[in-house]
Amino acid sequence: MNIKYNYLAEVITKNDFNKMLEYKSGITIVAAPTGTGKSTFIIEDLIKPNFHNENHGFGEGIYQKLGKMKILVMANRTAVVLKFNEDVEKACNDMGIYKANGVTVASYQKVTDSRMMKEIDEADLVICDEAHYFISDAWNGTTERITDKILEASENKPVIFFTATPQLIIKYFSDKGISHKEIDYRNVLGFNDRMDFICTNKDLEQIICSIPKDEKALVFVPNMTSKKNLKKWKEKLCKKGYSVDYYHSFWEKDTHGNFGGKTNDDMQSKVSNLVKKKKFDTQIALANNAIDNGIDLKDPELKHIIMLNHYEQVQIQQMIGRKRFDVTNSDDRLTVWFTTEGDNTLNGFYDDLLKRVKLINRYKEHYSENYEATKVGLRHFPASKSKSNEEFEAWVNSTVFSSFFSEVENNTLLEKMKLTPEQIQNDQYTRLLRNQLGFITPLVCKHVKEKSADAEVSLTIEHSNIVRNYQMLVNELFNRTSKVVWRNKDEAKNELEKEQVERVAVELVSYLKSFDGIQLFDDEKQNFQSKIGHYFGAAKRATRYPNLTTVNDFIRPHGFRINDVRQTINQKKKTVWLVKQT
Incomplete structure (x- = not known):
């Protein structure tokens, strides 16, 4: 198709719909750009029909109180779960039923809860929204378990993945030989033509200075920016006369650095208001990746999204996708800024990623060389006889791990990089780091050219400008040109x-x-x-x-x-x- 449509419901076919609900060929991946009605499709075409009363017209209503099958909807961010619960509640009101019995909405992170595992087992249809989570959020330590559980479920029931950024999950399935189907609408849907792109080395304040006072800007700060620094940035910009607020995850870490269920009530209220109002009241909003999904900003005054030193392609597309366009208003446009802020932040990220990948590669090599010998050696210990196969395997892995990090140099690197044993041994996390390294390398790369002189070949290394590399990234992700604006x-x-x-x-x-x-x-x-x-x-x-x-x-x-x-x-x-x- 050459025509660009706005919403998924306009392009989906009956054949595509039947394909989603057929599970014997594996998981179905439905790819559609942000803002094209994936959530609406899930509600209107998957959930509501589940309550349709086949006896309607014989003295009974159109909808029945109990769904014909159990549907489980899962998502990756609290904001997405909140929004879906609101959508389900609204659908119930539309159908005239009190509660959607048979529909459960939950976050992927709850997979550690045995009740959640039971929900997956008992569901007749599993819908995974923002499914890029399975790869892109591997840092949180839960993705491997939930991925395995979902793959197990897909053997006997339909599992549908919805995402605007399927590239990593498709690559993972292909590498692992996992059966799946792809239904891709990215070439016929979307709002890329409503966006203009600027690549620059200007810092944040210089960009904000150029934005008219009656236009709003959403600023996505670098991923490693702490909550404390977000607050400092806000205070600094407020002192200079700007109207600014900031947003981050409302989950609080415990004394061990883990998320134990405690929340920041003030931030929870702010994020909830953002979800409900679909707009922020200040001219400038600072945010980290906690709101890269699940927040739909339907505000014609939001004219700018500023990306500070971002390189993860999936995250970039998700962040920019927070803007929702008014299809009836051709003046509802967006300018996207990619800036290096004239510093070496991206080079620092690259160096850190490279060190992490090298350390994990060394560990994998050590593991490969020592696993069998360690396994044979531990079999001679009397304690091995009382262990189950699973317990013995864990003992072997722990012993190999300890032998590697008993070396002072390796242990020092582990502590410096703030890596956990679970991350080092987690294939999903390793894959995530390699993906991130693959994303950032083209932005900070060095171009090598060969020059011949008197039969001798010499190498000339030229550093490519990151701002220019951002232009290539814009073209790759959005099929759009961009202009460069250099700072004074x-x-x-x-x-x-x-x-x-x-x-x-x-x-x-x-x-x-x-x-x-x-x-x-x-x-x-x-x-x-x-x-x-x-x-x-x-x-x-x-x-x-x-x-x-x-x-x-x-x-x-x-x-x-x-x-x-x-x-x-x-x-x-x-x-x-x-x-x-x-």
């Missing part, structure tokens, strides 16, 4: 210098005090140099770290100095920095 170097320099003076006055002393008694070497020393050099302003060049003399000249007026000593650490001689108060 003098203005940017002056703004940065003012910020650095303020940071030194407010933050430098407490930052230096935090290193009391800590030895700085390797990555910690480099991170310290980077912070002092680029964040506080000691570096003479943006591309270099300040040396010891430069750092001492910078911090001495504030009552501190660095002592450097040579020490043997992990059987290697290293230069160690010690921060001292004078």
Whole structure:
């Protein structure tokens, strides 16, 4: 088809519908862009017909109180679950029934609950919305278990995956040889023609300055931005006269860093209002990936989405998809900004990902080389006789893992990268890291060209500009051209210098005090140099770290100095920095 349609209901065929409900050929993946009515289709064409009364016209109503089959709808974000529950409740009102008996809406994360596992077993139809979750959220430690359970369920019942970004789940199924069907409407649906793209190295404030006061902007901050820093960004922009609010997950971590069910009531209220109103009241909204799904913003004043140093293709498409367009208003358009903010954030993400992947690869190699020998060795222990096969397998894996991380260097890397044993041994998480590395590499890549001179071949390495690489990404994801807007170097320099003076006055002393008694070497020393050099302003060049003399000249007026000593650490001689108060 050459015609672009707006909604899934306009293009789906009876054959496609029957294909979804036939389970013997495997899971059905339905791919359609964000904002094209996937949720509406689920309600109107899958849930409502389940309550249709076949005896209607013989003194009974159109709908019956109990569904003909049990339907389980699952989603990846609390916001999506909230929205679906509201949609189901509204559907019940439309049908004139009190409650949709036979329809359950739940989050994937509840799979650790035995009751949830039972729901999957008892359902006659399983609908998985935002199904890219199974790969893209592998960091949370639950995706492998829920994936296995869903695959098991698909052997005897229809399982339908809905997503705007199916590429990772399709690749996973193909790599694993998992039977599935694909129904792809991405080429005939969508609103890409309503979007304009700008790639830039301007920082956030420079972009916001260029936005008219009567236009709103949604800013997606880098994924690693903490809740505390989101609040700081808001306060900083508010001081400069902007109307700003911020949004993040309302789930709180416990003392062990796990999500134990405790919520931030204020943030829960804010997110709930965002879901209901489908708009934010301030001119600027700052958000992290907690609202990359499930929030439909139907606001013609929302004219800008700003992506700060993002590289995950699935997440980018989901974030931009929060904007919902008015199909009757051709002036309802969106400008999408991709910015590097003129710093090395993406290079830092790339380096971190590369280190993680290398460490996991080394562990996998160690595991492959030592698994069989460890298994044979443990069989000789009397304790092995009392263990079940599952318990013995877990013992072998734990022993191989411990032998690898008993080496000081490996254990140090594990702690630095804040990786858990579960993540290291989780194939889904490993796949996620490799996917992320695959996404970010083209943005920070180096182009290598061969040049011949007098029969000798030399290699010339050219660094490609990330802003230009963003242009290629826009074309790949949205089939659209984009324009480049470069920041004014003098203005940017002056703004940065003012910020650095303020940071030194407010933050430098407490930052230096935090290193009391800590030895700085390797990555910690480099991170310290980077912070002092680029964040506080000691570096003479943006591309270099300040040396010891430069750092001492910078911090001495504030009552501190660095002592450097040579020490043997992990059987290697290293230069160690010690921060001292004078």
